Amino acid sequence: MNPDVVVVGAGPVGLLLAAELSLSGVSVAVLERLTEQNQALKAGGISGRSTQLLARRGLAARIAEESAKYGEGFASFARERAASGVDGRPRARFGGHFAGLPLNAESSLEIPPPAVLPQQALERLLGAWVAELGVPVLTGHEITGLTQDADGVTVHARTGGGVKTIRCAYLAGCDGGRSTVRKLAGFAFPGTDPLTTGYQATLTLDPAVPLPTGWHVTGRGLYAHGPKPGRILTVEFAGPPADRDAPVTRAELQDALRRVSDTDVVVTAVDSAARFTDNTRQAATYRTGRVLLAGDAAHVHPPFGGQGLNTGLQDAANLGWKLAAAVRGWAPDGLLDSYTAERHPVAERVLENTRAQIAIMRPDPHSRAMRALFAQLLEADVTLTELLGARLQGLDIRYGVSPWPHPLTGRYLPDLAGLAETPRPILADRTGSTEVRAVADGWSDRVDLRRLPETPGVTALLLRPDGYVAWATDGTPDTTSLREALSTWFGKPR
Template sequence: MPTLYLLKTFSDSTFSLDVLIGEDDMTEHVDVVVAGGGPVGLMLAVELRLAGVAVTVLERRTDIDPTIKAGSLNSPTIQALYRRGMLPELEAARDENMRQFAAFAAQRSGGGGPAIPRFAGHFGGVMLDRDTIDQDDPVLVEQAHLGTLGLVSQQQFESMLERRARDLGVDVRRGVTLTGFHDTGDGVTVDTDSGTVTAGWLVGCDGGRSLVRKQAGFDFPGTAPEITAYQAMATLRGTEALEVGWHVTDTGVYAYGPHPGRILVAEFDGAPRDRTEPVTPAELQAAVRRVTGVDVGVDAITSATRFTDNARQATEYRKGRVLLAGDAAHVHSPFGGQGLNLGVGDAVNLGWKLAATVRGWAPDGLLDTYTAERHPVGEWVLDWTRAQIAIMRPDPHARAIRAVVADLASRGDGATYLATRISGVWQRYDLPGEHPLVGRSAPDLAFADGSRLADHLHDGRALLVDLRDDAGLRRSADGYADRLTVLTATADDTDLRALLVRPDGYVAWAATDAADTGPDKYLGLWLGAPVGD
């Protein structure tokens, strides 16, 4: 019997999706296929969908990966979610985690162990005391109103992103594996174990062993691994002698807490021999005992993973119609939780630029600025994690350097420097423009009507803020109504007259006095030609 087909068209005010369904095959066309439905892929999908792009996310896992991973979000990630209206969800996740932290502290105190210290992160296991950091540092003050919202697990983060993506109409397909693709020059044919999808673009967010990166032929140079490490949630006994927090020993490094049963150990004996087989209780128990010197028992494992410090970065993030983001573009050790946050930064930077390209208003070279802006940040993170590995090594030279770093971290200036780097508040892009705010994350101005700047970025559009009721300034935005919001407002505690904020929340232009050059040049640079030109 011949195969029967039905052509259906789904549409709304922003896009249409053609689906050809057969009895044993399915071919579709969408604007963008995202390979990988982890936090990076989902964040990218949210950004694309806000701009009206038809996007399909392919994820081989049927459920969110329960393996223990990142446990905190840095300032750029929190800002990105805040600007998209996700603050209540962050607060709920934070509150739940704080309850768990309090329970762990009570358990340790009742057993004679120490309470959890007030720390603000760590560098190579050297913990930073929050009370030592200069909270009046201008860079930190700028983010102070966001508080401790970074205490969110990767699973919580992924859950909220998936809910948001589905609410926006993103086509998230779990249990579907990408098997190959072909860049045709004007699009990409994507093969999966459930059929074929054709798309204008393919973005690989498929992790450190990315099939997209490998098949597209991206160069991926870097440094070889030297550690075998385990991170797990397990049922442990005999933990009374384990100290909470990070500690170095004669054989490696371990961290215990801040949840009951959470343990990390690292040994400097080369890369894991096998990263695919499940971690057994016996294997984890042996590693914990070797590193800690404590006869801890491991009765059961809730989740566990092996990892290493392989550090590599793609030399470019785009080849033709194929792009990379997250671990597909860069891998490194997870110490300090930089990887998840680095990948989210990639997604937020890429999303609006790819959407502008799909929708046809992107100025020449806009998509190339993705690599130009994000590659240096990724390069810094790789070196930051390499430096942490260097002071963790159990040799006399490394321990001598570690003592110097620990001494610096115990002092106000040193602790503040490390805190600003760990938090990510230092990040900026090298953008054209004279004002010191250009290239920085936009200040979260508090307006007289009670709103803040972030409240006006929920829709993912660029924002031109007029703080002096300047009709001439507003006229410069004529022709950009489809991609730019113009806000006339007043704000205290700022000498700014006007501000142009890109969709990703970074400042493209700013003015403080009437003699400043207007935004016309920068509107064209980032938002292309106005409608009618």
């Protein structure tokens, strides 16, 4: 087996990347170290932008069906929270939180509906999809070495049957925050060391000692109960854990909850639990030769705001079509490097805002004063709320400075009829121009020509496979700039 691309890691990011490559006609294999799914508590849902991305691939019905299995607990929690406030402030409609401070209910920010979908459920959903696409996912394959040259990468993996050697054109590391691929390929991974110990868990509490729901700041740190009954999060500022990998015990969780909540809460059972810290790091580049990184392999940070999984899924969408273009030989110069150029700043901002959240979570008087001021700003300044909400949801992303100015260029295009559920680039035109059709013919082997639905302020646009606009116009299409955009993003014409 010598596929075009080997993806290491069968989590949601690796599976989505494998699907993107397969849909673009690239042979791909996924190698996964584990033989069974990791059941440690992880993300509890995906953002509206991620649901839009997966809907473009025809997965909307599956997501809705799977999400319905988990939504009632969240719905009952939301109804309970609607009746009262946190820190004396009114409850906000769901738009995320910043360091436990809910965003202003009066915000006019349009947030696409998220999906209540635990990470393991999303992983199973994507795994079934990848299997339908015929992509092999090889479990029990632990990467032990790699070498690359001008023509490809040689990968060595330890399996139950011995060491296996696989040759591929490109290798993608989607193997998590402790990525073996990142270490073996020599990526620099600078950042800041942890100051905290945190726990996430789903557990059962003795009702005789109730634990209030919502986010609560205390003298030792903070804790959250929700967004469904029995799901808790704690953060303490006494340094990192002595052994992050040791099993999390019921007694350990109970002690942490009692310390931070200053109650005699009793934990009677634990369904799932995990430790985390505020270790915050980012690969200096996402590409070294023919080895690339995506998801937690490229960036790690604390889980506040649920940004990690969604950032990784968007990494995969951005990388997939570009890597496929490189494999198939039509990628213009610089296309694959634009993956780092576009996605590195996005994760950099995620790291920045999670560090800022840590800063206003700390229990010292100066940080608490800053937190109080920040809470007042959130309540009073709608513009600031919209800024933070857009950042947490990834709605404010605009890629690059385009030589073809239009308000949509570089931005995500909301789903339009006829322009979704395809992994191929789309040239959408409402003018019916014969000149546009003639230009499009040169790229018809890789770009679909579609009719643009009536859209205010735009008469034609070029849509990338990840849903972002590469070129747009609000008048008669300029075929010169259109040719330039097609060549820049999708290579030379036939």
